[in-house]
Amino acid sequence: MARELGVGIIGCGNISTTYFGLAPLFKGLKVLACTDLNMNAAELRAEEYGVIAQPMEELLANDELDIIVNLTIPAAHFPVSKAILEAGKHVYSEKPLVLTLEQGEELRRIASAKGLSVGCAPDTFLGGAHQLARQYVDQGGIGRVTSGTCHVMSPGMEMWHPNPDFFFLPGGGPILDLGPYYIANLINLIGPVKRVAALTSMASTTRTITSQPRSGEVIPVETPTNIHALMEFQNGATITFSASWDVWSHRHANMELYGTEGSLYVPDPNFFGGLVEASGRNKDIQPLPAWEHPFGVNNQESPQGPRANYRTAGLADMAMAILEKRDARCSLDRALHGVDVMTAILQSGEEGRFVELSTTCTQPAALGIEEAQALLK
Numbered sequence: 001m002a003r004e005l006g007v008g009i010i011g012c013g014n015i016s017t018t019y020f021g022l023a024p025l026f027k028g029l030k031v032l033a034c035t036d037l038n039m040n041a042a043e044l045r046a047e048e049y050g051v052i053a054q055p056m057e058e059l060l061a062n063d064e065l066d067i068i069v070n071l072t073i074p075a076a077h078f079p080v081s082k083a084i085l086e087a088g089k090h091v092y093s094e095k096p097l098v099l100t101l102e103q104g105e106e107l108r109r110i111a112s113a114k115g116l117s118v119g120c121a122p123d124t125f126l127g128g129a130h131q132l133a134r135q136y137v138d139q140g141g142i143g144r145v146t147s148g149t150c151h152v153m154s155p156g157m158e159m160w161h162p163n164p165d166f167f168f169l170p171g172g173g174p175i176l177d178l179g180p181y182y183i184a185n186l187i188n189l190i191g192p193v194k195r196v197a198a199l200t201s202m203a204s205t206t207r208t209i210t211s212q213p214r215s216g217e218v219i220p221v222e223t224p225t226n227i228h229a230l231m232e233f234q235n236g237a238t239i240t241f242s243a244s245w246d247v248w249s250h251r252h253a254n255m256e257l258y259g260t261e262g263s264l265y266v267p268d269p270n271f272f273g274g275l276v277e278a279s280g281r282n283k284d285i286q287p288l289p290a291w292e293h294p295f296g297v298n299n300q301e302s303p304q305g306p307r308a309n310y311r312t313a314g315l316a317d318m319a320m321a322i323l324e325k326r327d328a329r330c331s332l333d334r335a336l337h338g339v340d341v342m343t344a345i346l347q348s349g350e351e352g353r354f355v356e357l358s359t360t361c362t363q364p365a366a367l368g369i370e371e372a373q374a375l376l377k
Contacts, residue, residue, distance in 0.1 A: 011071030123314025127272025128296020142259030200349025
């Protein structure tokens with residue numbers, strides 16, 4: 001690689017350690033600086049990872065930085081990403097990209113005028129499991145995809161997150177927080193969405209935090225926490241999607257796709273790895289033959305056991321796309337289409353009608369073994 005792109009990070013909360021810790025795995029990236037509204041947090045991260053902590057104004061003016069990663073809370077994503085673009089830097093944002101289509105179009109306008117790139121998480125669809133599923137679909141393993149189901153359901157976030165307030169405010173909720181993983185993977189597997197319909201509700205108007213250090217504190221709920229959506233894709237497939245923080249336990253699989261020749265069982269899109277299974281018309285469900293995809297190799301321990309975690313792969317792919325002058329897989333168009341899907345689902349829940357989407361996108365290029373290896377140092 002001719003050179004690396006300098007990376008700055010805005011927002012030094014929980015997720016920042018993932019970017020600081022995993023960026024060194026990838027080509028084309030060098031994290032140099034960070035900032036946070038709480039400069040003490042930025043200084044702690046800077047000391048921990050050997051970078052410099054700068055006030056936001058100084059970081060935006062830092063000539064050594066080419067890409068700035070926006071890890072602020074969702075409500076701040078738009079103004080912070082806009083400021084990054086106006087400072088002449090490329091943006092890579094945590095999900096969701098923005099909270100409205102109008103905000104996304106404004107970012108597109110600024111980026112286009114300045115010749116800059118905008119990318120956005122999630123990048124978990126680049127994982128070995130999901131790319132294996134993509135290969136199987138592309139090869140016609142289940143024929144034409146006609147339908148499917150997705151479920152991401154739990155009791156909520158207040159039981160583990162130290163500051164869960166924003167999850168239950170506008171811009172949060174299970175659709176905007178967890179939906180991006182599922183929608184990005186569906187776009188990866190079968191393409192863009194045409195229209196949606198949904199029923200939305202909330203089990204309670206308040207939540208009681210049980211995590212430390214704020215255990216016992218009551219916080220308001222101002223966004224739906226129980227969503228049942230129906231998505232019609234441009235290829236004709238219809239997918240049901242249930243996202244809820246009002247469910248104590250369930251036995252639904254994360255993602256299943258049904259086709260004219262069989263069925264495909266896809267693991268949790270929140271993670272890079274997992275078991276991919278399929279059946280043909282004989283109904284015999286079997287694991288797909290394993291492949292040596294580098295983003296499916298377990299590299300971390302978790303409470304649930306070893307797992308593959310390559311978050312930052314999307315940022316690395318974006319950096320290489322800038323250097324190679326090609327389309328990034330976690331592109332603005334795909335992220336904004338995902339925002340369109342999610343906000344249309346919430347709109348449908350409010351208005352009780354189907355909502356046609358106003359955006360579209362292409363499927364991202366598949367990321368096979370060689371393409372993934374090319375991103376790693």
